[in-house]
Amino acid sequence: MPEREEELSSGDALKQDLFLWLQTMSIALVVLILLFTFVGRVVGVDGSSMEPTLQNGDLLLLQSIAYTPKQGDIVVLTKPFGQVDGAIVKRVIAVGGQQVDIDYDAGTVSVDGVVLDEPYIKEAMVEPPASSFETITSVLVPEGSVFVMGDNRNRSDDSRDTRLGVVDEQYILGRAVAVLLPVGRFGLLERPVYS
Template identity: 60%
Template sequence: MSKQTLGQSLYGWLQTITAVLTAIILVFTFLGRITPVDGVSMEPTLHTGDLMLVRSIGYRPRQGDVVVLTKPFDLTEGPIVKRVIAVGGQQVDIDYGTGTVYMDGAALDEPYLKEVMRPPWYGGLTSVTVPEGSVFVMGDNRNNSNDSRDVTLGTVDERYILGRAELVFFPFRNFGRIQ
């Protein structure tokens, strides 16, 4: 058996590291990514500092999904996390008097909400038909969430969606599937 020179050994390690980094980049680009939660708009479902696994490939938004999107608005920077309330073609009506959201005339069952919704400080939409290829999103902490009710965000084109938040994996006390 022949001995490798230092240069040959380093070259072998460099090839291995390059292959691993390429695989990681491909996985995060096409299959999913790790995204942190920043803010309180999704409490009690998600908390600031939670790290989530976000699935990208083959994802089509559905009502009730928690998604990560990149549409810039207001003073928000970076990815934002919200729940899909309605998809293209559906009608959303919001009754702030009762704190109820209706989708196509039916009241949504929303056990994930932090508290009863009050009118947002920024005004807010009360009725909208979601355009095809778009979604209407809201935070689970409705009283502390800039979301589709804010005209600066409004309905969100599906092309801004990075994917569905599937799992919190850190911190370990919050580990679990995102519902």
């Protein structure tokens, strides 16, 4: 009889361990769902407009809650325009109250009269053909809006295109804080410091 009691108690112990494991996994799943719903999100990069900083297919972790856009941040937008559908990943060049000037001849972008040092861009910027779209070369960004550009300037639909222009902050899903996948590109995304 003592052997039978021992069998039952080990069977009960196994059931108890399984129940505890399921309970822990359920709580962890609920916490993850709440975190990704209210605090952060995961978004995939679609296209080459942010190369070399981000690659097509990269999976990004976004900071969504309590976020105020800052110059240099990489953000994900939801504002539809032209042929673009879905989330758009761009870099904030200027925020509300800042003056943006683009000099295609020199290949430079200035904010408040200071040329930005942009080591992250893929190649020198050239002016798009006039038939492509009407471009913005100078703008004072309204409060509550941002001016965004891709790091791959010659392959980016961004705020230079009048169809998008400056973007109201309500369209920002969040700031990209890290590349999650692929594993070989895993890491934090740093905001550049402009002088």
